[in-house]
Amino acid sequence: MKRFVLSLCLLLLNACSLPLTPISSSSTGNCGSQWATKDLPELTRQLDASIKSLDPNAKAWATAYGEDCIYADGHADFSALETDFNVTLQVSDLSNEADLGGWIVKVMQIVENIPEEKIMGPQPGRVSIAFQAGSEQKFVNFYLNQYQILPSGLSDTEIYEALQTPQ
Numbered sequence: 006m007k008r009f010v011l012s013l014c015l016l017l018l019n020a021c022s023l024p025l026t027p028i029s030s031s032s033t034g035n036c037g038s039q040w041a042t043k044d045l046p047e048l049t050r051q052l053d054a055s056i057k058s059l060d061p062n063a064k065a066w067a068t069a070y071g072e073d074c075i076y077a078d079g080h081a082d083f084s085a086l087e088t089d090f091n092v093t094l095q096v097s098d099l100s101n102e103a104d105l106g107g108w109i110v111k112v113m114q115i116v117e118n119i120p121e122e123k124i125m126g127p128q129p130g131r132v133s134i135a136f137q138a139g140s141e142q143k144f145v146n147f148y149l150n151q152y153q154i155l156p157s158g159l160s161d162t163e164i165y166e167a168l169q170t171p172q
Contacts, residue, residue: 037075038073039075040070042089043085048088048123049067051119052116063095065092068091069085069126087129096137105143107161132147145168
């Protein structure tokens with residue numbers, strides 16, 4: 006039994022170490038799939054400017070998350086699954102959940118007003134907000150649809166609490 010488990014573990018380790026898996030073919034042959042991100046400079050400039058209008062010390066950027074299909078000749082085709090939004094905000098008190106929830110609402114008003122044609126991928130993207138107070142940080146990560154399905158009428162504190170990732 007031990008030998009079987011050891012063999013299974015080695016098989017799984019070897020499978021995980023293979024960087025590329027053939028997934029499709031084209032005129033240049035098979036390609037291998039690899040998770041990838043792609044910077045979105047134009048969307049980042051717009052998002053960052055909008056977030057900075059709320060707080061000049063804030064930072065924001067957008068990336069597309071998806072897969073690179075890498076061909077034998079080295080070229081890759083990127084296919085986006087989703088657009089992700091990242092924001093870093095300076096706050097005075099990390100324990101003030103009403104303030105943090107208020108920031109989430111403000112950030113989401115900006116994100117939800119981005120024209121659909123600027124959003125890449127078929128899946129709802131992820132929003133990551135880093136709240137910083139001095140040298141301490143607190144993070145909130147959620148998918149757009151998690152925010153969109155929240156019941157209306159929630160307080161800022163309730164919004165913050167509803168979007169907490171279970172630890």
